[in-house]
Amino acid sequence: MDNTGSPKTHFSGSVANLTAKISVEDKLSQEYYDAVIEKVFKPSWYVLGNLNDIPTPGRFFVYDVPTFNMSVLVVRTEQGVNAFHNVCRHRGKKVVQTKCGWAQGNAGVFTCWFHGWAYGKDGALLNVPDEMAFRDFDKSKYGLVPIKVEVWSGLILAYFGDGEPQPLKEWLGELYEGFEDYYTRMERIATFSADVKSNWNWAMDSFSEGYHTVFLHRNTQPELTGKKNPMRHAPIIDLYGHTVRTSGVANPDYVGPPAERALYKHGRKLSPAVETDYSELPPGVNRTRYTPWFFDVVWLFPNFAILNGPHWVSTLMIWPIDKDHSRVITDHYARKARHAGDRLAQAYMRGLLVSVTREDLSAMEDVQYGLSSGALKHIHVSQQEIVLQKRYAFLEEMIKP
């Protein structure tokens, strides 16, 4: 116990080079930004979605990645999943138009409606109108440009760097095992995003600790705090290389407000209700079977967090746009609905999460304003904010000359 009455956290893994004092000025410099994009963002894998988003051959989504100025077409095939640059090989227009950086649908053929060039699910160029007017032109050499993509535990990951990526198994390390049959049971229930005026680091910081939830989310998550753990100390924090896994604490006396109770009674207990039956959890989620447990968070540095709940998963992706702007994309999943009751529970969760997220988005813009003023040379964070410390140490290690 510490002086707040909150229990101590069990830390495992490497705390080498961690510092509670984090310098500010360098994080806002163009040099730091450029180095991080080149040395950290480019050679990383990114979770773009869940295989259940595109359950049958021909189903596709398009995901714009502002950091790399890329538009990625991800399509389900009979064999698995393909990913391509969503760029027509003729004049370079997006083949599939996106809205708010996103598109989805079902297609056997992808036609660019600039000049009618058409591509198959395998990226092959199938049809060029007025093909005879092109000289020295071999259609077989003008398929969509492929992007490396792999499926792990039902999630779709892509790699945008040059050259060969670190194998996904190695990159995920300790997290590679333990999530079997977990994400595969989930269906997407919501996606919302916003472009914010905030450096990507401050945006990631917002989603890297539970400390803020007691205060920032006092209006939207008022019952999360238990009497025995008023500061919501995480019981377990596993610090790996460029990943972290934490188990978060629940309020054991959580009751929930009237509408939430009425709706979750008929469906599964979704966020922020407390599930005490762990029988359907895979070994990688709440790995110690800690009680009272709320949800785990897994961070894949540099810019991704997955909240692994009992019957729900939320993901937070922060894409740097430039050093002062970021795109925050939140995807929310829940166990597949069996009936109307489950769908109504999903609706309660996603409605509330819009309000919760608006609080986070507002705070990160205020942080940008505060820190870009130059008033602070450093920020001083706590042991409960060790995930920030770990990420900044990782970035430092990766960009050092």
Next chain:
Amino acid sequence: MTHPSLPDAFSDLQPFVERWCLVGQPSRYDQMRKAAITDLRLFYDAMLPRVDAIVEHLNSFPLDSLPPPEQALFDLALTFAEVAHPIDFKWKTAELDGVFPFERMNFMSASLLW
């Protein structure tokens, strides 16, 4: 414009259909945040005691192929679920102060489908 009719057993909720029988997350949330808290509470107070009966009725149909009256009831109930939290948490207004502008948020994918 005519509004869909609810199943007979739920005709008492018909007055709420015009305003609250909505599809998709942005339209429901937008209606919520623009509502006077008293109007939101009227809808909440009418719907909350009927949740058990609504779910029992709807669960007897396949989720993805509801007859039109049942689909209207479902959309009304889904709207209730998405807009209930300001009343659940006893907010004084349906829109909190100081939060990120709703107009700057984008909704995609499943948020638009149902």
